[in-house]
Amino acid sequence: MNHIVCFAYVPDTETKIKVAADGVSIDEADVKWIVSPYDEYALEEALKTKEATGGTVTALTFGPARADTGLRECLARGADEAVRIASDGLGQVDSLGVARLLAGVIKTLPHDVVWMGNKGVGTDAQVLVPMLAELLDLPHVNLVTKLEWKDGAIVAHREIEGAEEIVEMSLPGVIGATKGLNEPRYASLKGIMAAKKKVIAVKTPADAGVEPATIAGPAAHVRWTKLELPPARQAVKLIPGDDPAKAATELLNLLKNEAKVL
Amino acid sequence: MTITPAQATYFGFPGTLLFAILLLSALALFAYTASRRIQLLLLGAGDRENRLDRPLARLWHMVEYGFLQRKMFRDAYAGLYHALIFGGFLVLTLRTLMLVFEGIFPGAGLPFLPAGFWEGYLLVKDVVLVTTFAGVVLALLRRHVARKERLDPSFDADLILLLIGFLMVTDMAAGAAKMALDAKAVTASAALARSALWEPLTYSLSKQIFSLSPSSLRATYFASWWAHLVAIFVFANYLPFAKHFHVITALPNLFFAKIDSPGRMKSFDIEKAAEKEKFGVSSVEDFTWKQKLDMFTCTECGRCREVCPTHLTGKPLSPKGFMVDLRNALYADADALIDADAGRGDGSAAKKLAARTPLIGGWIDEETIWACTTCRYCEHACPVGITYVDKITDLRRHLVLEKSDFPKEAQTAFNGMERQGNPWNLAASDRDAWTKDLPFPVLTMAEAAEAKGAGVEVLFWVGCAGSYEERGKRVSRSLAKLLHEAGVTYAILGKEETCTGDAARRLGNEYLFQTLAQQNVETMKGYGVTKIVTNCPHCFNTLANEYPDFGGKFEVMHGTELVARLVAEGRIRLVHATPMSLSFHDPCYLGRHNGVYEAPRELLNAIPGITVKELPRTRENGMCCGAGGGRMWLDETIGARVNQARFAEIEANGTDAVGVSCPFCMVMLGNAKTELAGKTEAFDVLELAAQALPVHPG
Numbered sequence A: 001m002n003h004i005v006c007f008a009y010v011p012d013t014e015t016k017i018k019v020a021a022d023g024v025s026i027d028e029a030d031v032k033w034i035v036s037p038y039d040e041y042a043l044e045e046a047l048k049t050k051e052a053t054g055g056t057v058t059a060l061t062f063g064p065a066r067a068d069t070g071l072r073e074c075l076a077r078g079a080d081e082a083v084r085i086a087s088d089g090l091g092q093v094d095s096l097g098v099a100r101l102l103a104g105v106i107k108t109l110p111h112d113v114v115w116m117g118n119k120g121v122g123t124d125a126q127v128l129v130p131m132l133a134e135l136l137d138l139p140h141v142n143l144v145t146k147l148e149w150k151d152g153a154i155v156a157h158r159e160i161e162g163a164e165e166i167v168e169m170s171l172p173g174v175i176g177a178t179k180g181l182n183e184p185r186y187a188s189l190k191g192i193m194a195a196k197k198k199v200i201a202v203k204t205p206a207d208a209g210v211e212p213a214t215i216a217g218p219a220a221h222v223r224w225t226k227l228e229l230p231p232a233r234q235a236v237k238l239i240p241g242d243d244p245a246k247a248a249t250e251l252l253n254l255l256k257n258e259a260k261v262l
Numbered sequence B: 001m002t003i004t005p006a007q008a009t010y011f012g013f014p015g016t017l018l019f020a021i022l023l024l025s026a027l028a029l030f031a032y033t034a035s036r037r038i039q040l041l042l043l044g045a046g047d048r049e050n051r052l053d054r055p056l057a058r059l060w061h062m063v064e065y066g067f068l069q070r071k072m073f074r075d076a077y078a079g080l081y082h083a084l085i086f087g088g089f090l091v092l093t094l095r096t097l098m099l100v101f102e103g104i105f106p107g108a109g110l111p112f113l114p115a116g117f118w119e120g121y122l123l124v125k126d127v128v129l130v131t132t133f134a135g136v137v138l139a140l141l142r143r144h145v146a147r148k149e150r151l152d153p154s155f156d157a158d159l160i161l162l163l164i165g166f167l168m169v170t171d172m173a174a175g176a177a178k179m180a181l182d183a184k185a186v187t188a189s190a191a192l193a194r195s196a197l198w199e200p201l202t203y204s205l206s207k208q209i210f211s212l213s214p215s216s217l218r219a220t221y222f223a224s225w226w227a228h229l230v231a232i233f234v235f236a237n238y239l240p241f242a243k244h245f246h247v248i249t250a251l252p253n254l255f256f257a258k259i260d261s262p263g264r265m266k267s268f269d270i271e272k273a274a275e276k277e278k279f280g281v282s283s284v285e286d287f288t289w290k291q292k293l294d295m296f297t298c299t300e301c302g303r304c305r306e307v308c309p310t311h312l313t314g315k316p317l318s319p320k321g322f323m324v325d326l327r328n329a330l331y332a333d334a335d336a337l338i339d340a341d342a343g344r345g346d347g348s349a350a351k352k353l354a355a356r357t358p359l360i361g362g363w364i365d366e367e368t369i370w371a372c373t374t375c376r377y378c379e380h381a382c383p384v385g386i387t388y389v390d391k392i393t394d395l396r397r398h399l400v401l402e403k404s405d406f407p408k409e410a411q412t413a414f415n416g417m418e419r420q421g422n423p424w425n426l427a428a429s430d431r432d433a434w435t436k437d438l439p440f441p442v443l444t445m446a447e448a449a450e451a452k453g454a455g456v457e458v459l460f461w462v463g464c465a466g467s468y469e470e471r472g473k474r475v476s477r478s479l480a481k482l483l484h485e486a487g488v489t490y491a492i493l494g495k496e497e498t499c500t501g502d503a504a505r506r507l508g509n510e511y512l513f514q515t516l517a518q519q520n521v522e523t524m525k526g527y528g529v530t531k532i533v534t535n536c537p538h539c540f541n542t543l544a545n546e547y548p549d550f551g552g553k554f555e556v557m558h559g560t561e562l563v564a565r566l567v568a569e570g571r572i573r574l575v576h577a578t579p580m581s582l583s584f585h586d587p588c589y590l591g592r593h594n595g596v597y598e599a600p601r602e603l604l605n606a607i608p609g610i611t612v613k614e615l616p617r618t619r620e621n622g623m624c625c626g627a628g629g630g631r632m633w634l635d636e637t638i639g640a641r642v643n644q645a646r647f648a649e650i651e652a653n654g655t656d657a658v659g660v661s662c663p664f665c666m667v668m669l670g671n672a673k674t675e676l677a678g679k680t681e682a683f684d685v686l687e688l689a690a691q692a693l694p695v696h697p698g
Helices: A037-053 A067-077 A095-107 A128-136 A189-196 A244-257 B015-042 B055-067 B076-104 B115-144 B155-185 B190-198 B200-208 B214-241 B243-255 B270-276 B289-297 B319-332 B334-342 B348-354 B366-371 B377-381 B389-402 B409-419 B445-450 B463-468 B470-486 B502-506 B510-526 B537-550 B559-568 B598-606 B642-652 B663-675 B685-691
Strands: A002-007 A009-011 A033-035 A056-063 A081-086 A113-117 A140-150 A153-160 A163-170 A173-177 A201-203 B458-461 B531-534 B555-558 B580-584 B610-612 B657-660 B681-684
Touching: A002 A037, A002 A067, A002 A095, A009 A067, A033 A037, A033 A067, A037 A056, A037 A067, A037 A113, A037 A140, A037 A173, A056 A067, A056 A095, A067 A081, A067 A189, A081 A095, A095 A128, A113 A128, A128 A140, A128 A173, A140 A163, A153 A173, A189 B270, A189 B389, A189 B510, B015 B076, B015 B214, B015 B289, B015 B334, B055 B243, B076 B115, B076 B155, B076 B214, B115 B155, B115 B190, B115 B200, B155 B190, B155 B200, B155 B214, B155 B243, B190 B200, B214 B243, B243 B289, B270 B510, B289 B319, B289 B389, B319 B334, B319 B389, B334 B348, B366 B389, B389 B502, B389 B510, B409 B502, B409 B510, B458 B470, B463 B470, B463 B663, B470 B559, B470 B663, B470 B681, B470 B685, B502 B510, B502 B537, B510 B537, B531 B537, B531 B559, B537 B555, B555 B559, B559 B598, B559 B685, B580 B598, B598 B610, B598 B685, B642 B663, B657 B663, B657 B685, B663 B681, B681 B685
Parallel strands: A002 A056, A002 A113, A056 A081, A081 A201, A113 A173, A140 A173, B458 B531, B531 B555, B580 B610, B580 B657, B657 B681
Antiparallel strands: A009 A033, A140 A153, A153 A163
């Protein structure tokens, strides 16, 4: 089977995000970039499947040259091929734009299963899995926490509110992985050294059959107008006193007038 | 003149001929075994490390721990009987040569050395035969009557001890019988009087048996003489197959011992290793020749096991068991290894090797490999200079770098070090946040470089714990206050500092360690750093002993060393009294790894009100808190917890508090206090010193 794992190359989850001077992007100085943790679950599952049943794993991302480090990380863990769609000169691209680029390139590659995390932890809107499936005209199953393989199909356990849903899906298809599916591996040094020697294929939007003007600039469906950090969390307010009735009145007052939630 | 056994004929064969055949067979067999052992030592992928540097220091090391037996007397009883037997070997080796010479040239004495020497020697020999025998008896009593936990019942040990006893008995019997025969042959000669003077014990025995018939005496003489020599040949040829190989290998093992900083781990060239696609050790033959010499040398005395914190808390690692397992793995396939190495045979050796019990998972459990805290107590205890930690970390290197197979908790720490520069995986941008609440600014090297003229005397290396861990941050502020008070111009690297990589290295992740080391060395060289002070013993060890391999040569001081000096120089006055009694817990990486014992104690003694009460296990014998070797980042699921075992010892010391000098000891002992609902609180020595500073108005 041919597996394609799409991933987002995003700021490490521990990064203290700062807004850049332009007010619509983040300050990238001192940011350490990583393969999105949710995409790591997808990669791990694809690698495990390949190791068990054979086939190839191709890692695919959309981004600037720095994302090559993420592709090398995927290669080091065991991916066979690495493809990057260069984002240079495109500016902000919304989720649909990214999905179109990914789908365009995936169509040029043999693919039985397309994988990714149910979300990135960067600027995505958790919509790529269904968008990609639509554009590829494939079925998809998202938020998968457990997978079983059958002939030409999979049985997926997925998280839904307060319960678990078990679905069967025919292949080819798109799988959205989430936390709980597996424990992503740590690349061995053997893998890291081998990955250094591999070639990363760099594609352009044209290779994906996408005209840049149709996804970027005014053509984008989503545009960022302002980025701001959430307000600093305030200290806990403790209502003192021994009289429960008095304290309750005070609490009501604060909820109404200060927190303005009532 | 009495006929000697070699001069006699036996069934028509001259005794000399029989003797020559025996001697040559014994020598040939020994030479064969020895050459096989040496081949085993040298084959495999382990590098040919040079252990001939600093020959004089090595020689002294061998004299100190080999001939003078410095470590043996820590157990006085064992030290005594071992010294008696060892002394016997030293003295009686010459006696053996005498006997061999007499066998080849009957009636002649050894040609070298003046005659006067021999008379004195005979007296010494006479006494030593008896003392050695006494040593054997004492050893057997230890093994069979009052056996210590560290010793295991051993057929080998009993056999060798009995053989040594037999050698003494036969030597004495042959000497006495010969003397009695001589006495019968001559009457009241001067020779007899001389015997009485120079071999008094043999002489008195000979008087006891004088009444026997000459033929009985001759039979006793001949039988004892031959039995003695045969026993020597058997003994020499048995040694290489048992734990008593140390009789031959202990002295060389001490000569070739690790004499540089004990805390320094050996580095390797990652690019070169990558070409061979081999990282660390996965097969026993891939240990270096010195590591294999260690395996040959282990005497199974168990002094390592007796003190090992993981063994004492019920984990599968016992240093002695580990070393013996390695040796068994090496010996089990020795023939196949030698054949395969020489390219001999029909490929059956290679086939046998392919099917052998794997080293990791077969001879040695993975749990054993991960249990070690690298505290080096075992290495301090070993009387024959064996190192254990290097073998543990070599196996870990294989598991991490080649197999990516390690306890999963380590991955979080690795990711943190890799991405945010600290194993807690907290934001790199918060590394200098600990400075915020100080009443004075703490400059970074970058800021100091910008403010021209602000020469920086010393770099304050804060470390990850000092930057992120709550208590550690308090200790960092304490050191900053002390440096500020003394008027030391210092600076920190701030966000440019990253983990030294100590835990990564000791968990086997050499790649991550080297990446961090190179980055840190580059940063510090960029600022022209020459002196460093740090309060983390792990950072201290890495910066001082391991960064030189990456081009970073700095003068590194521990926080307590610098502050103790500042106090001694009068640059800091400690005035506020904190009345309390205090135990001091030596951190392994400050004490045993780097020999710093005095500085924290000097500083504690300089703080008014504090009285130090030493723990029963202290200084070189200090017990680990359980955090070393990257164990800080792993779960401890087997047996009792090391931190609790140490904390119990501290509680039993009955002091108000315990002083520490390592942020990891602080965390481990603090956790143990909570876990056990104990009462002995831990304080860093620098916290206590900072509390004693005079308060300046405003």
